[in-house]
Amino acid sequence: MPIDLEEAIALLQRTPAVLDALLRNLPETWTLRNEGEKTWSAFDVVGHLIHGERTDWLPRAKRILEFGETKAFEPFDRFAQERESRGKSLGQLLEEFARLRAQNLKELRGLNLRPADLEKRGRHPALGVVTLGELLATWAAHDLTHLHQLSRILAYPYREAVGPWRKFLGVMACAGHSAAT
Amino acid sequence: MPIDLEEAIALLQRTPAVLDALLRNLPETWTLRNEGEKTWSAFDVVGHLIHGERTDWLPRAKRILEFGETKAFEPFDRFAQERESRGKSLGQLLEEFARLRAQNLKELRGLNLRPADLEKRGRHPALGVVTLGELLATWAAHDLTHLHQLSRILAYPYREAVGPWRKFLGVMACAGHSAAT
Numbered sequence: 001m002p003i004d005l006e007e008a009i010a011l012l013q014r015t016p017a018v019l020d021a022l023l024r025n026l027p028e029t030w031t032l033r034n035e036g037e038k039t040w041s042a043f044d045v046v047g048h049l050i051h052g053e054r055t056d057w058l059p060r061a062k063r064i065l066e067f068g069e070t071k072a073f074e075p076f077d078r079f080a081q082e083r084e085s086r087g088k089s090l091g092q093l094l095e096e097f098a099r100l101r102a103q104n105l106k107e108l109r110g111l112n113l114r115p116a117d118l119e120k121r122g123r124h125p126a127l128g129v130v131t132l133g134e135l136l137a138t139w140a141a142h143d144l145t146h147l148h149q150l151s152r153i154l155a156y157p158y159r160e161a162v163g164p165w166r167k168f169l170g171v172m173a174c175a176g177h178s179a180a181t
Numbered sequence: 182m183p184i185d186l187e188e189a190i191a192l193l194q195r196t197p198a199v200l201d202a203l204l205r206n207l208p209e210t211w212t213l214r215n216e217g218e219k220t221w222s223a224f225d226v227v228g229h230l231i232h233g234e235r236t237d238w239l240p241r242a243k244r245i246l247e248f249g250e251t252k253a254f255e256p257f258d259r260f261a262q263e264r265e266s267r268g269k270s271l272g273q274l275l276e277e278f279a280r281l282r283a284q285n286l287k288e289l290r291g292l293n294l295r296p297a298d299l300e301k302r303g304r305h306p307a308l309g310v311v312t313l314g315e316l317l318a319t320w321a322a323h324d325l326t327h328l329h330q331l332s333r334i335l336a337y338p339y340r341e342a343v344g345p346w347r348k349f350l351g352v353m354a355c356a357g358h359s360a361a362t
Contacts, residue, residue, distance in 0.1 A: 004210070030192065137342035147203075151332065165311070165319040
């Protein structure tokens with residue numbers, strides 16, 4: 001069942017405003033705190049999304065269209081934001097993400113993809129053969145996976161403060177479940 | 182460790198704009214779809230949050246201040262939105278939620294709570310003794326638990342479409358974990 005490209009874009013174009021509403025000017029208690037050693041803060045997550053806009057989703061889509069399965073995608077650097085976000089404010093990162101996402105969706109629309117194009121195949125360095133439709137569905141689902149993670153990161157400082165309600169709050173029980181994309 | 186009331190309010194006041202940015206005018210593929218039998222759609226979640234504004238958080242806070250432990254909270258109806266949302270659009274629900282939340286936060290500020298007030302005790306019908314600070318922390322964490330749930334509900338229609346990336350996407354592996362509050 002191939003995705004409807006307009007429906008995927010409807011989700012993708014919302015993410016910058018969602019993150020802005022959630023994170024801009026939120027106290028640093030929330031935005032710089034992570035979930036313990038080797039986990040990410042909200043600041044780290046936005047940097048990761050920026051790096052994806054630059055190097056992952058649209059560049060991989062274009063590689064599929066140009067090279068098919070003959071040239072694998074570049075591996076994605078999950079730690080790039082540690083250098084690339086350095087010295088920036090969260091507000092700057094939110095603006096950078098919004099600008100890059102808008103540019104990329106404009107370029108995606110400009111590709112004028114038809115449903116048949118979504119069946120085109122490329123090569124992921126770890127997963128092997130994937131289709132353009134799978135890549136674009138993953139772009140949208142990847143936003144949601146990080147929104148899922150952000151809600152958990154923001155809830156983390158309150159895990160004691162909620163007292164006996166903790167057992168009723170799903171976000172406090174979430175084990176994370178993510179890996180590299 | 183008591184919560185900082187201003188920091189809790191900083192989160193609480195953001196939620197209506199976050200949900201609006203995420204859900205308003207999103208195709209019904211996303212907003213009316215649930216995760217299978219007896220689960221909620223995004224539309225259901227917003228209705229549930231509205232019912233909480235009307236009957237749960239601030240009314241319970243006022244009961245603590247007025248009656249302490251001597252009068253238990255009214256039990257919360259987790260299914261009220263099935264009748265209360267009937268015939269309404271998601272846009273209407275988003276506006277109703279934003280209006281009620283703004284009113285409630287204005288009233289909360291008007292209570293002029295001091296840190297010592299957060300230690301005041303009330304009685305939850307199932308959990309027993311709880312403090313005002315725990316109730317207010319739970320109000321904020323409850324928003325996050327439903328943002329966590331919403332990201333999962335929206336990802337659900339794409340669990341096949343993402344192909345082999347599914348195993349990398351934490352939101353696809355989330356088991357829910359929620360119960361009544």
